[in-house]
């Protein structure tokens with residue numbers, strides 16, 4: 001039986017659920033999340049995005065084929081040329097200036113997660129790195145879909161977090177998420193059970209670090 005991305009989730013169902021259905025996510029959906037928590041999250045997410053651009057640069061270095069190299073370059077370019085600018089504008093709407101963003105210290109949860117991903121990529125190969133990136137690449141799309149099928153979720157102007165959900169439910173983002181799943185399904189089909197066990201550990205750890213990122217937002221921890 002070839003392995004698939006779905007098998008990674010099946011190997012840590014409680015961690016995956018705790019990430020997707022986290023209190024931060026629920027409160028964001030039903031519009032009860034404290035603005036202060038969301039602002040803390042947004043500020044740290046700016047720093048997170050910068051480190052993720054580095055992770056795509058590492059993916060380029062670790063690319064065995066031209067197609068992989070181009071894919072890594074596109075990922076880095078998307079963050080540097082589009083997403084960071086969008087994020088800066090979004091932060092401004094929430095009262096966070098570019099100057100403030102430029103002088104932020106990294107919270108421990110941001111440090112732990114991003115450096116874990118970079119270290120996993122450094123030690124391993126491109127598949128290890130993609131598995132470490134996958135809770136980020138796939139989870140946010142799943143979160144938007146989970147929120148949309150939840151009765152308690154409020155959409156539209158009554159929810160100040162509506163634009164956040166809108167970003168990750170967008171066709172463009174959902175397509176990028178599916179492309180990542182297809183890439184992983186192709187590679188995972190060829191791995192041995194032992195190799196799959198190693199990859200499961202990486203997936204579980206990265207998912208736990210996503211949970212910590214939500215916790216950091218809720219608790220305003222640095």
Ligand SMILES: Cc1ncc(C[n+]2csc(CCO)c2C)c(N)n1
Pocket residue numbers: 045048049052075078079083135136137138140210213
């Ligand atoms: C903690 C945290 N986890 C995941 C994402 C989502 N995300 C960040 S970079 C990226 C790749 C797209 O170019 C995606 C999907 C986030 N923003 N913050």
